[in-house]
Amino acid sequence: MPHDKLFTSMLPDDSDDRTLLENIRPGTWENPQPRGKYDLVILGAGPAGMFAAVKAATLGAKVALIERNLLGGACLNFGCIPSKTIISTSRLYAEMRNAEHFGARVPGEIKVDFPAVMERMRSIRARISRSVSAMELTSMGVDVYFGEASFRGADAVTVDGKSLRFKKALIATGARPMVPSIPGLVAAGYLTYEGVFNLTDWPRRLLVIGGGPQGCELAQALCRLGSQVTIVQDEPMFLRQEERDAAQILSEVLARDGIDIHLNTQTVNVRVEGKLKLVDLVRDDDKQTVTADEILVGTGRVPNVEGMNLEAARVEYYGETGIRINDFLQTTNRRIYAAGDVCFEHRFTHIEDASAGIVVQNALFWGRKRLSALTIPWCTYTDPEIAHVGLYVRDALEKNIPVKTFTVPMHDVDRAITDGEDKGFVKIHVKEGTDKILGATVVARHAGEMINTISLAIGSGIGLRSLARVVQAYPTQAQAIKMAADAYNGTRLTPALKRLLRLWLAW
Numbered sequence: 001m002p003h004d005k006l007f008t009s010m011l012p013d014d015s016d017d018r019t020l021l022e023n024i025r026p027g028t029w030e031n032p033q034p035r036g037k038y039d040l041v042i043l044g045a046g047p048a049g050m051f052a053a054v055k056a057a058t059l060g061a062k063v064a065l066i067e068r069n070l071l072g073g074a075c076l077n078f079g080c081i082p083s084k085t086i087i088s089t090s091r092l093y094a095e096m097r098n099a100e101h102f103g104a105r106v107p108g109e110i111k112v113d114f115p116a117v118m119e120r121m122r123s124i125r126a127r128i129s130r131s132v133s134a135m136e137l138t139s140m141g142v143d144v145y146f147g148e149a150s151f152r153g154a155d156a157v158t159v160d161g162k163s164l165r166f167k168k169a170l171i172a173t174g175a176r177p178m179v180p181s182i183p184g185l186v187a188a189g190y191l192t193y194e195g196v197f198n199l200t201d202w203p204r205r206l207l208v209i210g211g212g213p214q215g216c217e218l219a220q221a222l223c224r225l226g227s228q229v230t231i232v233q234d235e236p237m238f239l240r241q242e243e244r245d246a247a248q249i250l251s252e253v254l255a256r257d258g259i260d261i262h263l264n265t266q267t268v269n270v271r272v273e274g275k276l277k278l279v280d281l282v283r284d285d286d287k288q289t290v291t292a293d294e295i296l297v298g299t300g301r302v303p304n305v306e307g308m309n310l311e312a313a314r315v316e317y318y319g320e321t322g323i324r325i326n327d328f329l330q331t332t333n334r335r336i337y338a339a340g341d342v343c344f345e346h347r348f349t350h351i352e353d354a355s356a357g358i359v360v361q362n363a364l365f366w367g368r369k370r371l372s373a374l375t376i377p378w379c380t381y382t383d384p385e386i387a388h389v390g391l392y393v394r395d396a397l398e399k400n401i402p403v404k405t406f407t408v409p410m411h412d413v414d415r416a417i418t419d420g421e422d423k424g425f426v427k428i429h430v431k432e433g434t435d436k437i438l439g440a441t442v443v444a445r446h447a448g449e450m451i452n453t454i455s456l457a458i459g460s461g462i463g464l465r466s467l468a469r470v471v472q473a474y475p476t477q478a479q480a481i482k483m484a485a486d487a488y489n490g491t492r493l494t495p496a497l498k499r500l501l502r503l504w505l506a507w
């Protein structure tokens with residue numbers, strides 16, 4: 001398959017990107033001949049498709065995996081992996097600038113070597129791509145096909161002129177960047193997450209449209225890597241769904257990093273003057289023009305439902321929310337399943353992993369596993385990170401569940417203080433009068449790691465009382481969770497019990 005046919009070209013054409021492509025879209029690849037009727041045909045080889053393919057093939061199923069672009073999907077190529085790699089370098093630069101607060105000195109001026117940052121990213125991406133390579137998948141027994149997949153009826157898919165018959169199919173075609181219709185934007189040119197990791201030099205002035213996870217993560221990283229960043233969000237706070245105080249901390253740290261923040265602001269027009277992009281912003285009656293060298297659009301993703309002839313397969317879908325599924329991940333054609341960004345409300349790689357297990361069990365082994373049974377945490381990898389699991393207070397109240405919240409600020413946690421990472425909190429919500437954990441939000445440098453403990457507790461039905469009994473290594477930032485649990489235990493002492501204890505001790 002010639003590389004110039006790829007929808008998304010990888011730039012620059014260096015040895016790392018060539019290794020990457022050899023793994024995830026080999027230039028000499030020949031699609032296999034179909035091996036009769038497949039147990040499972042999968043459309044799309046992002047995390048959802050790949051996890052399902054590997055799980056099913058490992059259990060002995062005959063599996064075909066079809067990818068029109070690059071194996072690994074958004075996560076490997078322009079999502080989790082490249083973003084987290086440059087975020088780690090950007091944190092290092094922020095720490096170097098802040099070295100004096102740690103009693104350390106960085107000799108000389110701190111200069112960002114942006115090409116080296118991106119080179120490291122490409123090399124890490126190429127390294128990780130080995131585990132999802134076409135050869136690796138083939139060695140596991142998966143038939144890998146490159147080409148655009150579309151249904152030929154309710155039990156067959158065509159790709160590259162071949163017809164693949166199936167007992168069950170999985171649609172895992174993911175999503176693509178959503179581009180808002182702002183006059184002048186297309187003519188002026190813009191980046192999305194699909195192009196931003198191709199940069200070899202930083203944009204001196206960068207305007208980011210969108211204050212969701214993608215926009216905030218990339219705005220902070222690129223600011224710390226030297227760009228002068230402006231971020232525009234049309235809502236009153238960043239990370240719309242997160243708790244207000246978490247979003248407030250994020251605003252403060254982005255401002256402290258030097259990002260020019262415009263909340264409650266609409267981007268209404270883009271003009272080009274010479275090499276510059278002039279972006280008109282409106283907030284209430286206030287109009288302002290920001291000059292940028294590049295615009296990065298981070299306004300979310302839209303599901304890939306077009307071009308698959310879903311009507312022929314009797315699969316219902318909607319343009320905005322994607323494929324209609326039930327709790328067992330079946331589409332309106334019960335033999336066809338869907339998983340991942342093409343149909344889920346929450347769009348994260350770890351959900352694709354968990355849901356792939358549901359698809360394989362339900363489709364191939366008469367399972368009745370439900371999506372709603374999963375406990376799904378998520379994290380925005382800004383600094384500090386913002387992680388959440390379970391219900392928000394507003395969700396609980398909507399369900400008429402009374403809530404009691406235990407909050408521990410990170411500035412009360414010894415390890416957070418020693419590490420100079422004391423911004424944030426751990427907040428755990430329980431059902432009032434019980435220790436049943438309903439949900440939690442963690443804002444901390446390593447919130448993504450910390451949330452997993454609470455996720456484990458919710459998923460296993462472990463209450464806050466049991467968490468208080470866990471002996472944790474000292475000093476760790478995760479102790480904030482134990483401190484919240486101890487605070488819960490404190491509330492179990494009723495005045496009568498306290499009086500009794502006092503009497504006992506006096507005796």
Ligand SMILES: Cc1cc2nc3c(=O)[nH]c(=O)nc-3n(C[C@H](O)[C@H](O)[C@H](O)COP(=O)(O)OP(=O)(O)OC[C@H]3O[C@@H](n4cnc5c(N)ncnc54)[C@H](O)[C@@H]3O)c2cc1C
Nearest residue numbers: 044046047048068073074075079149174340341347348349
């Ligand atoms: C910048 C960014 C950062 C992110 N960071 C994180 C993170 O830190 N943690 C996290 O959990 N998630 C993160 N995500 C989200 C994560 O990348 C996605 O949730 C995940 O990739 C979705 O997997 P998927 O398999 O559903 O879809 P995709 O990854 O979109 O893969 C779908 C695949 O299907 C292919 N396809 C589409 N149509 C067809 C067709 N007709 N025929 C054949 N193939 C087709 C596509 O080419 C694509 O390769 C991030 C996303 C972005 C954009």
